[in-house]
Amino acid sequence: MSTDDLLAPHREAIDHIDQTILGLLNERAAHARAIGELKGSGVVYRPEREAQVLRRIQSLNQGLLSNEAVARLFREIMSECLAVERPLTITYLGPEGTFTQQAAMKHFGHAAHTQPCATIDEAFRLVEARQADYVVAPIENSTEGAVGRTLDLLVASPLKACGEVVLRIHHHLLRKVEHQDGITKVYAHAQALSQCHEWLNKNLPANVARIAVASNARAAQLAAEDENAVAIASQAAAERFNLCKLASNIEDEPNNTTRFLVLGHQTTTPSGLDKTSLIVSAPNKVGTVHELLQSLSKNGVSMTKLESRPSKAGLWEYVFFIDVEGHADDGPVHRALTDLQEEAAFLKIIGAYPKAVL
Ligand SMILES: O=C(O)C(=O)C[C@]1(C(=O)O)C=C[C@@H](O)C=C1
Numbered sequence: 602m603s604t605d606d607l608l609a610p611h612r613e614a615i616d617h618i619d620q621t622i623l624g625l626l627n628e629r630a631a632h633a634r635a636i637g638e639l640k641g642s643g644v645v646y647r648p649e650r651e652a653q654v655l656r657r658i659q660s661l662n663q664g665l666l667s668n669e670a671v672a673r674l675f676r677e678i679m680s681e682c683l684a685v686e687r688p689l690t691i692t693y694l695g696p697e698g699t700f701t702q703q704a705a706m707k708h709f710g711h712a713a714h715t716q717p718c719a720t721i722d723e724a725f726r727l728v729e730a731r732q733a734d735y736v737v738a739p740i741e742n743s744t745e746g747a748v749g750r751t752l753d754l755l756v757a758s759p760l761k762a763c764g765e766v767v768l769r770i771h772h773h774l775l776r777k778v779e780h781q782d783g784i785t786k787v788y789a790h791a792q793a794l795s796q797c798h799e800w801l802n803k804n805l806p807a808n809v810a811r812i813a814v815a816s817n818a819r820a821a822q823l824a825a826e827d828e829n830a831v832a833i834a835s836q837a838a839a840e841r842f843n844l845c846k847l848a849s850n851i852e853d854e855p856n857n858t859t860r861f862l863v864l865g866h867q868t869t870t871p872s873g874l875d876k877t878s879l880i881v882s883a884p885n886k887v888g889t890v891h892e893l894l895q896s897l898s899k900n901g902v903s904m905t906k907l908e909s910r911p912s913k914a915g916l917w918e919y920v921f922f923i924d925v926e927g928h929a930d931d932g933p934v935h936r937a938l939t940d941l942q943e944e945a946a947f948l949k950i951i952g953a954y955p956k957a958v959l
Contacts (some may be wrong), residue, residue, distance in 0.1 A: 615834065618947035625674045626678065628686045637686025645686040648863070651679055652955030656874070660957075664880070672959050682708020689841060690733040691712045692724035698838035704766040704861040705737040719815075721750050724760055727746040728865060735865040743858040745792045747908050751862075752922055755880065755951055756913075762878050762952025764863035766959075771896070772797050775821055775844035776831045781888035784801045787821035789833035797833055799853040818842075872955035875928035876905065879938075881910055882920045882947040889944070890921070896940035897925060900933045920947070929953040 637645055658675050659668040666674075683689065691709055693701040695717020716733055718724040728731040732885050738751045773791055774786070787805065788795070791813040799810065814820050817834035818841070825833035825842040832844070839846055862878070869875075883889035897904055906924035927934040929950055942948050 619732070626681075629678065630682050630881075634685045635799060636773065640686070644867045645683060646689060646763075646865075646867075647869075649869050649875075649955055652872040652874070652958050653898045654679060655958040664819035669959070676707075677710045677712075677862075678830050680712040680944045681768055681823070684712035685709075689735065690716055692716045692727045692733045694718060694721050694738070694816060696723055696816065696818045698821060698824065698835065698841040700770055700835055700859060701737055701739055701815045702770060702818075703837055703847065704739075704768045704859070707768060708764060708863055709735075709739065715788060715823065717864050721754060722873050724865070725754050727759065727761060729758065731866070735763070736760065737861050737863050739859050740769070740862050741860050741906070741908070742792060742796070743856060747910070749910065752908070752910055753913075754924075755862075756920060756949070759863070759866075760864040761868055762862045762864050762954050763867055763869045764954045765957045766863065767957045768861065769857050770852065770857045770861050770905045771836070771850050772817075772857075773836065773839060773846050774831055774848040775824055775834055775842075775852055776847050777825055777844060779830050779845040780848070781847060783829055784809055785833050786827075787811055787828040787831050788812050788814050788823045790814065790817045790820065793820070793833045793876065795852060796851045796855050796857055798850045800848075800851040802956050804848070804851075808847065808917075844920070858895040862951070863885050863954070869928075869952070871928035871930055871953070874956050875926075875931070875953055876956055877925050877927060877929045877934055877938075878951040879923045879925070880947070880949040880951060881923060881941060881945045882918070883892040883944070884946050885918050892944050893921070895901040896944055897937050900940065902927060902933050902937045 652686045655672045655675055658671050658817050662668055662671045689709060691705045693705050693715060699716055703784045710904050721738055728736045739748045740751050741747050749866050787809055794813055813824065814891060818838045820832035821834040821838035821842040821844060824830045825844060881893055883893055903922060903926045904924060908922040909919045912918040924936060929938060
């Protein structure tokens with residue numbers, strides 16, 4: 602029997618299964634549309650429900666496909682079902698091809714419309730003015746630490762965090778032509794330059810100028826216009842600007858990861874596995890930070906992040922960005938927040954949201 606003959610029954614089975622899947626997908630979309638009608642003009646995107654759907658699918662999964670693969674597939678199915686209810690617009694720091702756009706797609710799937718903005722400030726502003734639904738903003742990188750501008754915006758913005766995205770960051774060396782001769786400059790975002798610092802020291806001549814630009818996608822765009830330049834940027838940027846990859850995964854730290862917050866106007870109900878992000882400021886006295894942290898520990902609440910930043914209000918005064926395990930409506934976190942309210946000069950709950958599933 603020829604290979605084609607051997608393939609034929611499997612392909613027949615696949616055609617049959619695809620037809621069943623297609624029918625079921627449309628049946629699912631019809632339920633989503635009915636849910637959308639019941640929600641009326643209310644909020645259609647429900648992050649806690651999406652997290653529960655993805656976690657349930659992963660716990661049911663016993664097949665050949667990995668948990669990550671099934672979550673990715675169902676992420677896209679929900680994205681299309683949500684678009685049947687109402688398509689969402691997500692703002693991010695552009696241009697197209699940045700890691701933040703990748704994070705937005707990872708979280709909302711490909712049916713969401715992503716809108717690039719010139720600055721993180723503008724991405725926030727459009728959502729604040731209700732000209733877009735959600736903003737995805739980088740908050741911290743595992744090698745570089747906090748993203749200061751996002752933290753500063755969080756202090757004053759009325760937006761609430763309703764989700765988080767965790768993205769592995771891979772940087773590549775990109776060029777218009779496929780050889781290393783005659784490189785005079787390397788364009789990259791300042792964070793990418795420092796994340797690839799060791800690699801650049803070892804692999805590029807010392808006289809190649811390192812030029813920091815607004816984003817990795819902008820770097821790729823500049824490299825596409827100048828044959829003597831290379832860019833450090835993502836796979837998405839390489840594809841978008843048609844650049845050759847001279848070297849892959851050039852980040853010094855192999856586990857390089859960026860965490861993003863998703864912010865909008867809604868508060869989220871508990872999903873069963875949540876986090877709460879807070880901003881706290883303490884009077885500038887000995888022992889106050891210790892007391893603030895005690896409000897958490899005595900209520901059995903674990904802290905997953907503590908970041909300090911100079912307050913714009915006074916010299917040598919600080920605000921603290923704190924993430925804790927659990928939802929602000931859960932008993933222990935709720936009690937800790939009540940205690941914190943008494944100790945802190947300023948307390949703002951940025952939001953409570955499901956832990957990233959994907
Ligand atoms: O359960 C809902 O509220 C839905 O709208 C359905 C659905 C889904 O496709 O499962 C779609 C969008 C929401 O963000 C959450 C879940």
